Amino acid sequence: MTGIPAASTSPGATDQPPGTDSGLSNGLKQRHLSMIALGGVIGAGLFVGSGAGIAAAGPGIVLAYAVSGLLVMLVMRMLGEMAAANPASGTFSVHAERAIGPWAGFTAGWMFWVELCVGIAVEAIGAAAIMVRWFPATHSWMWVLLFMALFCGTNLAAVSNFGEFEFWFATLKVAAIGIFLVLGVLAIMGLLPGTSAPGASNLTGHGGFLPNGTNGLEAGLLASVFAYGGLETVTIAAAESEHPVKGVSKAVRTAMWRIALFYVGSMLVVVTLIPWTEKSLGTDGPYVAVLKHLDIPAAGEIMNVVVLIALLSAMNANIYGASRMSHSLVMRGEGPRFLAKVSGGVPRRTVLASSAFGFFAVLLSYWWPDTVFKWLLYMTGAAVLAVWAFIAATQLRMRRKLEREAPEKLVVRMWAFPALSWVTLFGILCVLGLMLRENDTRVQLYATAGLVAVLALVGYLRQRVLAGRAQHG
Numbered sequence: 150m151t152g153i154p155a156a157s158t159s160p161g162a163t164d165q166p167p168g169t170d171s172g173l174s175n176g177l178k179q180r181h182l183s184m185i186a187l188g189g190v191i192g193a194g195l196f197v198g199s200g201a202g203i204a205a206a207g208p209g210i211v212l213a214y215a216v217s218g219l220l221v222m223l224v225m226r227m228l229g230e231m232a233a234a235n236p237a238s239g240t241f242s243v244h245a246e247r248a249i250g251p252w253a254g255f256t257a258g259w260m261f262w263v264e265l266c267v268g269i270a271v272e273a274i275g276a277a278a279i280m281v282r283w284f285p286a287t288h289s290w291m292w293v294l295l296f297m298a299l300f301c302g303t304n305l306a307a308v309s310n311f312g313e314f315e316f317w318f319a320t321l322k323v324a325a326i327g328i329f330l331v332l333g334v335l336a337i338m339g340l341l342p343g344t345s346a347p348g349a350s351n352l353t354g355h356g357g358f359l360p361n362g363t364n365g366l367e368a369g370l371l372a373s374v375f376a377y378g379g380l381e382t383v384t385i386a387a388a389e390s391e392h393p394v395k396g397v398s399k400a401v402r403t404a405m406w407r408i409a410l411f412y413v414g415s416m417l418v419v420v421t422l423i424p425w426t427e428k429s430l431g432t433d434g435p436y437v438a439v440l441k442h443l444d445i446p447a448a449g450e451i452m453n454v455v456v457l458i459a460l461l462s463a464m465n466a467n468i469y470g471a472s473r474m475s476h477s478l479v480m481r482g483e484g485p486r487f488l489a490k491v492s493g494g495v496p497r498r499t500v501l502a503s504s505a506f507g508f509f510a511v512l513l514s515y516w517w518p519d520t521v522f523k524w525l526l527y528m529t530g531a532a533v534l535a536v537w538a539f540i541a542a543t544q545l546r547m548r549r550k551l552e553r554e555a556p557e558k559l560v561v562r563m564w565a566f567p568a569l570s571w572v573t574l575f576g577i578l579c580v581l582g583l584m585l586r587e588n589d590t591r592v593q594l595y596a597t598a599g600l601v602a603v604l605a606l607v608g609y610l611r612q613r614v615l616a617g618r619a620q621h622g
Contacts, residue, residue: 173238173476174308174494177390181312185466186383186400188319191326191411193275193459194376196452199416200431202376206369207360207425208352211417213369218408220580221377223573224537227544227563229401232384234551234558236393239477240384241540246481248546251615255608257539258478260601261381262503264532265471267525268379269507272464273297274514279457293511300465301504304472305497308389311469318462325455326411329436333418336443343444347422355424367583371590374580376412378533379463380404382470389473398561471503472496483611528600530593534581535601541574 177185203210228241237243239258246254277292303310332341339346352358359366387397419435422442429438433449434456440448476496478484488498513522548566551559563570584590 172491172494173389173473173496175389175391176307176309176494177312177386178309179391179396181309181316182383182386182390182396182400184316184319184323185312185386186396186403187407188315188322188462191319191322191459192376192379192463193272193456194378195412195415196436196456196459197434198372198376199419200435202369202372203416203420203425203430203435205361205372206365207356207358208420209359209361209366210369210373210420210425211413212359213366214373214412214416215409217370217373217377217580218412220374220573220576221380222404222408223563223569223576224540225380225401225404226561227570227573228381228384228540229397229404229561230559230563231540231544231547232387233394233397233401233561234547234555236384236388236397237477238385238388238473239481240381240388240474241536241543242474243477243481244547245539245543248543248550251481251483251612252605252608253539253543254481255478255483255611256601256604257536258474258483259604260532261536262471262474262478263600264378264529264536265467265474266503266506267510267529268467269297269464269471269504270510270514270522271526272460272467273507273511276457276460276464279453279460282453290515293508296461296464297504297508297511300461300468301500303465304468304500304504305495307493307495308469311465312386314465315462318458318465321458322455322462325458326415329439330410330414330418332443332445333415333422333439337418337421341443349421351421351424355426360425367586371580371583371587373412375533377408379466381536382466385470385473394560401561468500468504468507471507472500475499475503483608524596527593527596529597530590531581531584531597532600534577534584535597538574538577538581541570541577545570545574 199210202213206213231244232240235244235247239254242254242258242261244254245257273293273296274289276296277289280292281287281289300314303314335341336344337346361368383400384397387393387400390396415436419430419439422439423430423435427438429441433441434452436455437449437452440452445451473496475484475488476491476499479486479488479499488496488502490496490498510522510525513525516522544563545567548559548563548570581594584594
């Protein structure tokens with residue numbers, strides 16, 4: 150598989166416990182981690198992709214985001230329990246290796262790496278498209294090259310640079326959506342000049358709350374689930390913060406209100422103010438449509454700036470997350486040993502490797518947009534769900550082990566264990582089942598399953614080879 154490093158062992162890798170990230174700095178301050186946790190849930194998918202969900206589910210998109218948000222909140226709680234007990238930049242990959250076996254850590258880790266690297270490409274292309282609209286005389290490749298160089302350089306310099314960029318990106322995103330929510334609530338109450346309270350007419354009219362029935366709700370649920378991707382980055386960043394356990398604990402415990410406010414709240418504002426049948430929700434995006442409805446000057450350009458910030462933020466975070474995940478894998482002997490070197494507290498070689506693969510994916514989008522790049526997107530289409538399934542299965546095994554061996558490490562506890570853990574895993578499997586009902590998502594599911602199968606096979610064979618070597622001295 151292109152871009153997947155071959156398994157190898159590095160000297161000393163087996164002498165370190167899984168997850169030991171030797172040489173990484175603790176350069177992230179608590180304010181960095183707090184804003185990464187806060188802004189990490191606000192991605193470009195929320196501002197743009199939610200329009201497709203509204204078209205499918207109507208006002209029922211609020212329910213779809215609430216259900217998927219609950220699932221994500223449970224996954225984050227499970228991940229938070231493990232991350233607070235054993236902070237590591239390899240996060241769930243490290244935990245899967247400890248609880249299930251080396252093959253599981255290998256599979257989950259490299260799959261997440263591929264997902265993030267493809268994400269880097271998608272975000273770079275999206276950000277470049279916005280810049281070309283603003284500067285028509287320029288070409289997309291110029292902006293892609295600029296953004297790749299900027300964030301690769303930022304991540305090469307020091308982890309504090311990544312933290313500082315994300316701090317301000319998150320601040321701007323939170324401020325933007327905060328202003329949107331305030332304006333929306335004022336308009337719903339009829340307190341904004343030039344507006345009248347719409348009441349529940351848009352929620353119950355135009356075909357009712359679920360105009361397309363349960364099929365529409367299912368489509369909206371699928372659209373909303375993938376908008377939550379990227380929340381795992383905060384547990385990766387926590388390992389390089391001043392107070393890892395405190396940071397993870399705080400981030401997980403505030404996940405509920407962040408999801409409720411930013412996602413469910415904003416969707417409720419949108420479908421309350423504008424009929425779900427309004428064409429501008431799909432053409433302009435839900436947020437631009439609302440701002441135009443409220444006669445906010447330059448609404449489209451304002452949201453383009455916000456979307457650009459969200460894309461650049463995700464790009465920066467993906468380079469960081471991919472580099473730390475691959476570094477953790479290499480340190481555990483599950484990747485090329487020449488990538489293991491750390492200098493100045495930064496794993497610069499994995500930063501370069503992750504950025505290079507992301508840039509190569511961009512080139513694939515230009516060379517073979519309808520073949521190779523399309524299949525690359527398909528292979529990572531359900532990756533976030535596969536990662537969540539690994540997290541759920543790992544936590545079910547890890548919790549029992551922690552209770553026996555180190556109960557004092559259970560600073561964050563999954564609610565109603567093991568019942569809710571099993572419910573979470575079942576919920577993830579249900580969403581995967583829903584993907585089988587649509588042609589596009591079915592192809593994505595099959596392609597992702599193929600990637601998982603290949604990685605699992607490589608990881609299992611590697612595990613058997615290493616076990617055989619150990620037995621024979």
